[in-house]
Amino acid sequence: xxxxxxxxxxxxxxxxxxxxxxxxxxxxxxxxxxxxxxxxxxxxxxxxxxxxxxxxxxxxxxxxxxxxxxxxxxxxxxxxxxxxxxxxxxxxxxxxxxxxxxxxxxxxxxxxxxxxxxxxxxxxxxxxxxxxxxxxxxxxxxxxxxxxxxxxxxxxxxxxxxxxxxxxxxxxxxxxxxxxxxxxxxxxxxxxxxxxxxxxxxxxxxxxxxxxxxxxxxxxxxxxxxxxxxxxxxxxxxxxxxxxxxxxxxxxxxxxxxxxxxxxxxxxxxxxxxxxxxxxxxxxxxxxxxxxxxxxxxxxxxxxxxxxxxxxxxxxxxxxxxxxxxxxxxxxxxxxxxxxxxxxxxxxxxxxxxxxxxxxxxxxxxxxxxxxxx
Numbered sequence: 001x002x003x004x005x006x007x008x009x010x011x012x013x014x015x016x017x018x019x020x021x022x023x024x025x026x027x028x029x030x031x032x033x034x035x036x037x038x039x040x041x042x043x044x045x046x047x048x049x050x051x052x053x054x055x056x057x058x059x060x061x062x063x064x065x066x067x068x069x070x071x072x073x074x075x076x077x078x079x080x081x082x083x084x085x086x087x088x089x090x091x092x093x094x095x096x097x098x099x100x101x102x103x104x105x106x107x108x109x110x111x112x113x114x115x116x117x118x119x120x121x122x123x124x125x126x127x128x129x130x131x132x133x134x135x136x137x138x139x140x141x142x143x144x145x146x147x148x149x150x151x152x153x154x155x156x157x158x159x160x161x162x163x164x165x166x167x168x169x170x171x172x173x174x175x176x177x178x179x180x181x182x183x184x185x186x187x188x189x190x191x192x193x194x195x196x197x198x199x200x201x202x203x204x205x206x207x208x209x210x211x212x213x214x215x216x217x218x219x220x221x222x223x224x225x226x227x228x229x230x231x232x233x234x235x236x237x238x239x240x241x242x243x244x245x246x247x248x249x250x251x252x253x254x255x256x257x258x259x260x261x262x263x264x265x266x267x268x269x270x271x272x273x274x275x276x277x278x279x280x281x282x283x284x285x286x287x288x289x290x291x292x293x294x295x296x297x298x299x300x301x302x303x304x305x306x307x308x309x310x311x312x313x314x315x316x317x318x319x320x321x322x323x324x325x326x327x328x329x330x331x332x333x334x335x336x337x338x339x340x341x342x343x344x345x346x347x348x349x350x351x352x353x354x355x356x357x358x359x360x361x362x363x364x365x366x367x368x369x370x371x372x373x374x
Contacts, residue, residue, distance in 0.1 A: 038108015
């Protein structure tokens with residue numbers, strides 16, 4: 001990201017109004033935000049050459065996530081994050097229905113829900129039970145998808161399914177399922193933490209579709225997912241920096257306003273040191289993004305993406321816990337710091353748990369250690 005666009009964490013500044021979003025209320029859901037971004041050209045604008053096939057532009061991604069975090073709730077922003085980083089780029093793999101959905105998605109006229117997580121499989125995608133049976137006349141998709149962002153208002157479901165038994169990575173394929181096809185049932189997830197995200201559970205009961213609904217080559221589902229989830233982890237880290245910066249600004253303002261003795265809470269050295277430690281952590285995360293963003297966006301470097309994801313989960317957990325504590329009782333107000341802290345647990349689970357990405361980091365330890373050599 002250019003120097004002029006960097007977050008100035010220590011200075012409170014007016015929040016700029018993101019282009020094309022001025023008329024949307026703060027509680028707008030992900031679908032309304034997606035439509036506004038598409039109409040304003042901001043969806044295509046996060047990709048090099050204006051198209052997902054050319055890869056993401058980290059600077060444009062960072063600016064978009066900061067704009068959304070400043071204006072909308074975590075749930076609505078999550079919906080945009082998953083689509084723009086993973087679901088939409090996967091549509092470039094091939095097939096005419098996918099190409100049509102891609103065009104609609106970039107225009108903001110259609111929402112694509114990434115239906116990867118399976119019932120009971122969690123982050124163990126190789127253990128998913130959703131199946132796609134392929135025959136001469138078409139395909140049949142059967143299974144259950146859980147905790148799918150955007151499911152409640154999606155037009156298309158990009159479903160990861162197995163086409164043969166076994167855990168081998170070549171046993172999985174992407175299928176583009178119309179959200180209102182016969183046999184598709186969607187119900188809302190039982191949570192209020194991510195209002196606006198449209199998160200729901202999907203049941204696929206022998207959904208019959210033409211063969212051209214297969215996205216990309218049969219057997220390339222897991223490989224392509226591993227590649228594109230790297231960019232989602234980068235996007236999530238850019239968002240994490242924006243979130244931590246916003247919460248630190250708000251917390252500093254509260255500390256400066258809260259009377260204590262003859263001064264304010266902010267004037268206590270112990271408070272300043274706790275705040276400064278969070279500021280250091282956020283700057284460290286920002287520096288790591290600057291170092292690794294191009295590797296992830298351009299090369300889909302999975303080890304670099306895992307580093308970012310693990311660092312983001314640790315930083316968000318620390319910074320938001322401290323901000324919530326420093327804000328005292330005010331943090332328990334509606335949509336206060338404690339509520340945001342609960343929502344931010346997402347960074348340690350969504351897109352791969354912290355433990356899973358740390359295993360990826362450990363697997364690449366030799367090359368990562370070499371990078372630390374002078």
